Amino acid sequence: xxxxxxxxxxxxxxxxxxxxxxxxxxxxxxxxxxxxxxxxxxxxxxxxxxxxxxxxxxxxxxxxxxxxxxxxxxxxxxxxxxxxxxxxxxxxxxxxxxxxxxxxxxxxxxxxxxxxxxxxxxxxxxxxxxxxxxxxxxxxxxxxxxxxxxxxxxxxxxxxxxxxxxxxxxxxxxxxxxxxxxxxxxxxxxxxxxxxxxxxxxxxxxxxxxxxxxxxxxxxxxxxxxxxxxxxxxxxxxxxxxxxxxxxxxxxxxxxxxxxxxxxxx
Amino acid sequence: xxxxxxxxxxxxxxxxxxxxxxxxxxxxxxxxxxxxxxxxxxxxxxxxxxxxxxxxxxxxxxxxxxxxxxxxxxxxxxxxxxxxxxxxxxxxxxxxxxxxxxxxxxxxxxxxxxxxxxxxxxxxxxxxxxxxxxxxxxxxxxxxxxxxxxxxxxxxxxxxxxxxxxxxxxxxxxxxxxxxxxxxxxxxxxxxxxxxxxxxxxxxxxxxxxxxxxxxxxxxxxxxxxxxxxxxxxxxxxxxxxxxxxxxxxxxxxxxxxxxxxxxxxxxxxxxxxxxxxxxxxxxxxxxxxxxxxxxxxxxxxxxxxxxxxxxxxxxxxxxxxxxxxxxxxxxxxxxxxxxxxxxxxxxxxxxxxxxxxxxxxxxxxxxxxxxxxxxxxxxxxxxxxxxxxxxxxxxxxxxxxxxxxxxxxxxxxxxxxxxxxxxxxxx
Numbered sequence: 294x295x296x297x298x299x300x301x302x303x304x305x306x307x308x309x310x311x312x313x314x315x316x317x318x319x320x321x322x323x324x325x326x327x328x329x330x331x332x333x334x335x336x337x338x339x340x341x342x343x344x345x346x347x348x349x350x351x352x353x354x355x356x357x358x359x360x361x362x363x364x365x366x367x368x369x370x371x372x373x374x375x376x377x378x379x380x381x382x383x384x385x386x387x388x389x390x391x392x393x394x395x396x397x398x399x400x401x402x403x404x405x406x407x408x409x410x411x412x413x414x415x416x417x418x419x420x421x422x423x424x425x426x427x428x429x430x431x432x433x434x435x436x437x438x439x440x441x442x443x444x445x446x447x448x449x450x451x452x453x454x455x456x457x458x459x460x461x462x463x464x465x466x467x468x469x470x471x472x473x474x475x476x477x478x479x480x481x482x483x484x485x486x487x488x489x490x491x492x493x494x495x496x497x498x499x500x501x502x503x504x505x506x507x508x509x510x511x512x513x514x515x516x517x518x519x520x521x522x523x524x525x526x527x528x529x530x531x532x533x534x535x536x537x538x539x540x541x542x543x544x545x546x547x548x549x550x551x552x553x554x555x556x557x558x559x
Numbered sequence: 560x561x562x563x564x565x566x567x568x569x570x571x572x573x574x575x576x577x578x579x580x581x582x583x584x585x586x587x588x589x590x591x592x593x594x595x596x597x598x599x600x601x602x603x604x605x606x607x608x609x610x611x612x613x614x615x616x617x618x619x620x621x622x623x624x625x626x627x628x629x630x631x632x633x634x635x636x637x638x639x640x641x642x643x644x645x646x647x648x649x650x651x652x653x654x655x656x657x658x659x660x661x662x663x664x665x666x667x668x669x670x671x672x673x674x675x676x677x678x679x680x681x682x683x684x685x686x687x688x689x690x691x692x693x694x695x696x697x698x699x700x701x702x703x704x705x706x707x708x709x710x711x712x713x714x715x716x717x718x719x720x721x722x723x724x725x726x727x728x729x730x731x732x733x734x735x736x737x738x739x740x741x742x743x744x745x746x747x748x749x750x751x752x753x754x755x756x757x758x759x760x761x762x763x764x765x766x767x768x769x770x771x772x773x774x775x776x777x778x779x780x781x782x783x784x785x786x787x788x789x790x791x792x793x794x795x796x797x798x799x800x801x802x803x804x805x806x807x808x809x810x811x812x813x814x815x816x817x818x819x820x821x822x823x824x825x826x827x828x829x830x831x832x833x834x835x836x837x838x839x840x841x842x843x844x845x846x847x848x849x850x851x852x853x854x855x856x857x858x859x860x861x862x863x864x865x866x867x868x869x870x871x872x873x874x875x876x877x878x879x880x881x882x883x884x885x886x887x888x889x890x891x892x893x894x895x896x897x898x899x900x901x902x903x904x905x906x907x908x909x910x911x912x913x914x915x916x917x918x919x920x921x922x923x924x925x926x927x928x929x930x931x932x933x934x935x936x937x938x939x940x941x942x943x944x945x946x947x948x949x950x951x952x953x954x955x956x957x958x959x960x961x962x963x964x965x966x967x968x969x970x971x972x973x974x975x976x977x978x979x980x981x982x983x984x985x986x987x
Contacts (some may be wrong), residue, residue, distance in 0.1 A: 332822045360638045437834075440638070444825060445833035460806045521833075524641070524648035531649070532821025537816045546807040557795065558983040559596055 295319025322448055322455040322478065327510065329450075333531075335526050336519050341372035344496055347509050350496050352439065355431060355487075357419030360440035361520050363391040364413040368457035372519060378498055382413040391399040394418055432472040434486030443514070446480060450518045457510035460489035585899050589772070593794035594801055597979050601675075602780065602801075603808030604668040610809050611661040612768065616761055618654040618799045626706065628754035630747045640872040650665045652824035658700055659827040660816045662850035665693060673881065674902055676890025677781040678781075683776040683882040690879050692767045696849070697766035699760040702753040704848055709828065710956030714845045715836075716745045716753070722858070725865040728793045740906060784978045785890025794973035828836035844919065852916030853909050857951070859920050884955050886963025895967040898962050905954040915944035915949065 314401040326338035348358065354362055367384035378384045394411035396418065401407055421427035428435050443449035459478030470548040491509045498504055566587040568577045577584055625644050627636040640647035653912025672678050680687035701719060705712045723735045779788060788794055819826060826850065831842045847855050854871045861867035891897045920941035927937040972978035
């Protein structure tokens with residue numbers, strides 16, 4: 294009876310968290326197979342690099358990535374990690390990238406702000422100075438910062454992929470508000486202010502991969518999932534070591550328990 | 560401590576210290592005291608909770624070194640911890656998932672107490688101090704969830720603090736919310752005081768745990784038979800017999816904890832809390848953390864706000880008088896077939912209320928048809944939560960008091976020793 298009760302309690306915890314997780318959009322999300330899925334999952338570095346290209350050439354026109362610094366892109370577990378450069382600030386990719394940006398810094402000794410080339414320690418610059426400027430340029434809609442987007446939505450990675458590939462023809466008779474676009478995957482309703490961002494061949498991949506809408510959506514999702522959870526690989530690796538350690542310890546302790554209780558009827 | 564001290568100082572320095580500050584004696588007598596020899600694994604959750612409390616304290620103190628309790632910086636600070644602080648990616652989820660794990664262990668610990676009659680004479684004070692710990696945990700958990708200053712943080716804080724506006728204004732109701740907020744809405748001053756209190760409460764919990772353990776040492780542990788200790792043959796020393804058993808259970812529990820921590824750290828939280836707090840944009844569903852869901856369901860089950868708040872707090876208040884509501888002379892429900900049945904329904908009701916709390920009250924449990932507009936109609940969650948709320952209270956009153964008078968318990972073993980020996984021979 295008590296064992297039955299125990300399994301019930303555990304079940305309830307799982308179903309309660311499941312119940313909360315299932316409160317998302319009305320429409321069924323597409324479920325992709327992801328390289329980072331599961332307890333052994335890692336990021337597909339090539340896909341994440343292509344995804345960064347999509348972010349830079351398409352998304353970054355409106356969306357920031359304010360929690361990611363340039364050097365983060367070459368950290369362990371990151372898209373541009375290179376074991377030759379354990380200090381990611383020395384990564385040539387990161388250095389070259391940071392230099393392309395102009396950052397306003399200051400004030401200097403005379404109290405003036407000044408422009409300087411980006412440093413590897415700078416965060417990726419956001420496209421707008423503030424939320425009001427972002428809204429003013431986007432018809433009143435605020436393009437969210439993407440640093441956490443795949444963790445800030447139910448089933449986030451599948452959500453981002455579904456949204457980016459979810460622009461379909463408006464159903465007959467449906468009124469679309471001015472400046473809005475039809476996308477049944479959008480969590481805030483069927484109409485989204487963001488116009489379809491990805492079209493066949495929107496970017497030309499440097500590695501020769503064919504830039505279909507699905508491919509680009511998948512790549513940028515891989516990249517954004519990394520951006521939202523940059524320590525995932527480290528966490529899972531540590532997790533396995535902890536699990537193995539605890540398992541061995543539990544065997545030792547169970548043995549100790551049996552030894553201590555050996556002569557006791559119980 | 561009850562009974563004779565088992566400590567015998569041998570070296571000179573021990574004797575010198577023992578005459579002045581008998582702290583080693585205190586430690587020895589706390590660990591080596593006679594415990595029933597038949598404690599099962601449900602009795603390991605006390606030790607598990609102690610470990611979780613220490614884990615929360617250590618991770619929390621380190622997190623506080625990097626956290627900034629300011630509306631403009633709190634959300635960024637959590638990201639800073641997760642991304643930049645050494646091992647911050649481990650500490651922050653460890654604290655957040657750890658809170659869930661602590662509540663899981665606490666709920667099992669409480670259900671065990673009810674089932675085996677551990678709350679009853681002579682252990683009423685252990686139970687009451689335990690309920691105080693539970694209340695403090697609820698307050699600490701709630702304030703802790705506000706600190707990341709995400710959407711669920713601020714809106715959870717708005718919903719919960721607004722409960723106190725249910726107190727009529729003539730009874731100083733409005734000023735209670737203003738006093739809680741430190742202003743006229745949930746804002747910076749609220750965050751700052753919640754941080755202060757969130758840091759304070761764990762130390763109050765530690766103090767209460769000491770009282771809990773002290774009170775436990777007076778009558779010693781209850782046990783699965785509920786029969787009191789009669790002779791020395793009924794007992795084993797807590798150390799090493801139960802220290803080693805608890806240690807094994809702790810490590811098994813830590814494996815479950817680790818699985819969530821390393822492989823699904825977001826599963827216990829809500830994605831909306833990774834959207835920065837915005838007082839102008841209300842989330843579609845405001846849901847508390849899973850461990851408050853049953854009470855949230857009760858709150859929403861009652862149409863009147865004040866009565867809803869009273870129902871919710873009443874659900875916790877009634878636990879304090881449980882030792883006197885359970886009138887049966889038999890402690891353990893192992894020998895009480897009817898009580899056992901009602902207890903399992905009670906557990907299901909609690910889980911069901913948690914389910915209701917995660918849903919919108921208007922959501923349907925099952926549909927029975929469609930109305931004229933084509934919308935599904937049927938049995939809604941608000942009605943399920945009403946039925947379950949009624950059962951929750953009915954279990955404590957009148958079911959438990961009446962059962963104590965009408966139920967005929969099954970025969971009980973003569974002693975703990977007798978039950979253990981019968982069990983060992985396979986008779987039980």
